[in-house]
Amino acid sequence: MEINEVQKWIKSYYGQRGWTDYGPFIxxxxxxxxxxxVARAVRSYEIGRDRPDESTPPPEQLKNDLIEEIGDVLGNIALLADLYGITLEEAFTAHKEKLVKRFNS
Structure with a gap:
């Protein structure tokens, strides 16, 4: 799926549930x-939680947890960008151009 298709899908899916009704601050x-x-999932994956009251999930579950949390971040980024009429493709292109200009000159 192309990145702008992902953004459209997120807006549609979240919109069906009323989750797009929130403003930018929320x-x-x-x-x-x-x-x-995501930070908690990375910590669990890399060094564990070191809690006697929790068992350590297998590595596959830790990775799946991280994948899900990164997806949640991407969903919120997509919706935030959409609030300002910005496509994810535009954001990534601007990011790439900034880095190339900054570090390849």
Missing amino acids: RVGFLMEETGE
């Missing part, structure tokens, strides 16, 4: 929450 709050969950 959306950024959701993004920060999901980013924290």
Whole structure:
């Protein structure tokens, strides 16, 4: 699936559930929450949680958890971009151009 198709699908799917009704400040709050969950998933994957009251899931489950959390971040990024009429392709292109200009000159 192309990145702009992903963005359209996210907007449609989230929209059916009323999840696109939130403004940018609330959306950024959701993004920060999901980013924290990515951090927790990375920690669990890399060094574990070191808690006697939790068992360590197998590596496959840890990786699946990380994949899901990264997907949640991407969903929130897509919706935030959409609020401002920005496509993910535009964002990635601008990011690439900035890095090439900054580090390849």
